[in-house]
Amino acid sequence: xxxxxxxxxxxxxxxxxxxxxxxxxxxxxLRRGSNRLENPAQLSKQRRDIARALTVQRERAKxxxx
Numbered sequence: 001x002x003x004x005x006x007x008x009x010x011x012x013x014x015x016x017x018x019x020x021x022x023x024x025x026x027x028x029x030l031r032r033g034s035n036r037l038e039n040p041a042q043l044s045k046q047r048r049d050i051a052r053a054l055t056v057q058r059e060r061a062k063x064x065x066x
Contacts (some may be wrong), residue, residue: 001049006056020055021046 006014025046031037059065 001052003056006053010023011060013056014053014057018050018057021050021053025050 006017009017024044028037028043028046032040032043037043
């Protein structure tokens with residue numbers, strides 16, 4: 001997802017999406033550990049999406065408008 005998609009979400013939607021992304025990352029890590037991960041690039045994509053969501057949350061907390 002792109003940052004603008006996260007910015008279009010409400011605070012509750014953003015929190016739910018962040019939780020969903022973290023759970024997905026956890027499951028990807030489990031699959032990597034058991035050598036059943038088909039696309040290792042998914043890990044990087046999930047981490048970046050989590051970082052984008054956290055950035056938007058911090059922007060809102062500080063009152064930064066973009």
